[in-house]
Amino acid sequence: AAKRSQAGSQVYTPSFDAGSQESLSLLGELRRAVENGELRLFLQPKVDLRNGAVISAEALVRWEHPQRGLVPPMQFIPFAEQTGFIRSLTAWVLEASADAWERAQARGQALRISVNLSTRDLLDQDLPLKIGAILKARAAPPQALCLEITESAIMDDPQRALMTLEHLNAMGFKLSIDDFGTGYSSLAYLKRLPVDELKIDKSFVMAMESDLDDAKIVRSTIELAHNLGLSVVAEGLETAKTWKLLAALGCDEGQGYYIAKPMPEAQFMQWLANWRP
Ligand code: C2E
Ligand code: CA
Ligand code: CA
Ligand code: CA
Numbered sequence: 001a002a003k004r005s006q007a008g009s010q011v012y013t014p015s016f017d018a019g020s021q022e023s024l025s026l027l028g029e030l031r032r033a034v035e036n037g038e039l040r041l042f043l044q045p046k047v048d049l050r051n052g053a054v055i056s057a058e059a060l061v062r063w064e065h066p067q068r069g070l071v072p073p074m075q076f077i078p079f080a081e082q083t084g085f086i087r088s089l090t091a092w093v094l095e096a097s098a099d100a101w102e103r104a105q106a107r108g109q110a111l112r113i114s115v116n117l118s119t120r121d122l123l124d125q126d127l128p129l130k131i132g133a134i135l136k137a138r139a140a141p142p143q144a145l146c147l148e149i150t151e152s153a154i155m156d157d158p159q160r161a162l163m164t165l166e167h168l169n170a171m172g173f174k175l176s177i178d179d180f181g182t183g184y185s186s187l188a189y190l191k192r193l194p195v196d197e198l199k200i201d202k203s204f205v206m207a208m209e210s211d212l213d214d215a216k217i218v219r220s221t222i223e224l225a226h227n228l229g230l231s232v233v234a235e236g237l238e239t240a241k242t243w244k245l246l247a248a249l250g251c252d253e254g255q256g257y258y259i260a261k262p263m264p265e266a267q268f269m270q271w272l273a274n275w276r277p
Helices: 021-035 077-083 086-106 127-136 151-156 158-170 187-192 202-207 212-227 240-248 265-274
Strands: 002-004 010-012 039-048 054-065 069-071 112-117 145-150 174-180 197-200 231-235 253-255
Touching: 021 054, 021 077, 021 086, 039 086, 039 265, 054 086, 077 086, 086 112, 086 127, 086 145, 086 265, 112 174, 127 145, 127 158, 145 151, 145 158, 151 158, 151 174, 158 174, 197 202, 197 212, 202 212, 202 231, 202 240, 212 231
Parallel strands: 054 112, 112 145, 145 174, 174 197, 197 231, 231 253
Antiparallel strands: 002 010, 039 054, 039 253, 054 069
16 A cells, blocks of 8 residues: 655555555554654644634644655554554654643743544543643643544544543543534534534635635534534634634634644744744
């Protein structure tokens, strides 16, 4: 399952036969990547759409492969999920995010970091304790982190997901439903989830300027979220016009290339110091 990327370098595709030679070697490579410090934490800001204030940042992982260069998450996250390696990867992302929070704090910058959790993470009974320990080691409050869970990960096993989410909520973590609108969750379920935030999937946001149906979906999702007492984040905010449209619809926060792309921590802190909305 290897193919040529546009740049001509070898990249892995997410489809693997479990147990195949190639899949075993990728798993070995991923293990080594964590041991050798080849993973990189990128940060992308989320801003308040009324005034541009930076409220938090999403942690997005990349793999700096010694031969293949910067490998995007879609080329190894699905594989990590299939093999169960995602638990080690998530642990790494949580540690790196807590470190980044601590360094921002030391510079007087309050910054909540959003971490993506996968289906497998939600099935890990020990996850809440692990996260608690990572924060405790840095004297960080639960509000330092927000946990993003995709709608489809929740719907994989709604009962178990609900239990884990309730546990995480009781510990004081902010919880967010990611990729909302793509995972067929029932509204009855949504009502029961102890979440604080809903992220509208970028496919709707990116199309809302040109497609009236997408604009309607965005508008009704914002209404739905607000009626349920949730704050709404629009991802995939790529133009000034989309910012205006979203603000007019009452959307709380935005994230997207128009504001900034995901960046390494040092670059992010520099961007933050110069950011004038
Ligand atoms: P996601 O959680 O939905 O993250 C948002 C993705 O949209 C990111 O892609 C981000 O770079 C991209 N994006 C942000 N703004 C814009 C925009 O204005 N336009 C467009 N076209 N794209 C935008 P990225 O970093 O490639 O990550 C892809 C996916 O990989 C993430 O989607 C998430 O599902 C997964 N992922 C990334 N890091 C992690 C991680 O640490 N753990 C887990 N479990 N999954 C991760
Ligand atoms: Ca996310
Ligand atoms: Ca909560
Ligand atoms: Ca998303």
